[in-house]
Amino acid sequence: MKKIIALFLVLFFLPSCAHVISEGLREEAVKEIPFSEIVKNPDAHKGKTVIVGGEIINSRNLKEGTEIEVLQKPLDSQGRPKEVDISEGRFLIFNIGYLDTAIYSRGRKITVAGTIKGKKTLHLGEIEYTYPVIEPKELHLWGKSVERYYIYPEPLWHLYWSSYWYYPYWWRPYHN
Numbered sequence: 001m002k003k004i005i006a007l008f009l010v011l012f013f014l015p016s017c018a019h020v021i022s023e024g025l026r027e028e029a030v031k032e033i034p035f036s037e038i039v040k041n042p043d044a045h046k047g048k049t050v051i052v053g054g055e056i057i058n059s060r061n062l063k064e065g066t067e068i069e070v071l072q073k074p075l076d077s078q079g080r081p082k083e084v085d086i087s088e089g090r091f092l093i094f095n096i097g098y099l100d101t102a103i104y105s106r107g108r109k110i111t112v113a114g115t116i117k118g119k120k121t122l123h124l125g126e127i128e129y130t131y132p133v134i135e136p137k138e139l140h141l142w143g144k145s146v147e148r149y150y151i152y153p154e155p156l157w158h159l160y161w162s163s164y165w166y167y168p169y170w171w172r173p174y175h176n
């Protein structure tokens with residue numbers, strides 16, 4: 001019986017831990033180069049496959065394809081960008097072909113496995129910023145985050161004596 005329960009737990013929880021990027025690309029990707037090094041000198045890492053992700057800042061369609069500006073964030077074990085205020089810079093994803101900018105919009109989380117194609121310098125406010133450019137082999141756009149509200153039971157000391165004795169503790173009778 002214990003073996004059946006253990007097998008059920010493994011089969012149930014294993015798919016939820018799967019990485020969004022295929023195993024072949026994860027093996028091909030260079031892991032020992034920190035993103036900060038790629039930002040400093042994208043040309044030195046040209047042609048290497050990397051897996052990076054973050055939050056979309058801007059996206060626009062050009063004649064040649066879709067350009068997505070991303071604020072880099074560290075990735076968790078599934079490849080999802082973490083909800084932290086840490087970033088090593090920005091990068092551009094240049095997808096040959098059309099992606100709808102209403103879907104690939106500001107605030108969405110994205111993970112990309114792709115090849116570093118070089119750099120592109122654009123205006124960022126009043127400065128010029130050099131972005132590493134990544135051509136995607138795989139893109140994963142994460143679902144929009146939904147705020148969830150939970151109703152917790154009120155502590156017993158909040159309830160009236162009458163409701164404590166006559167009603168379940170999580171339900172409070174209506175009083176005008």
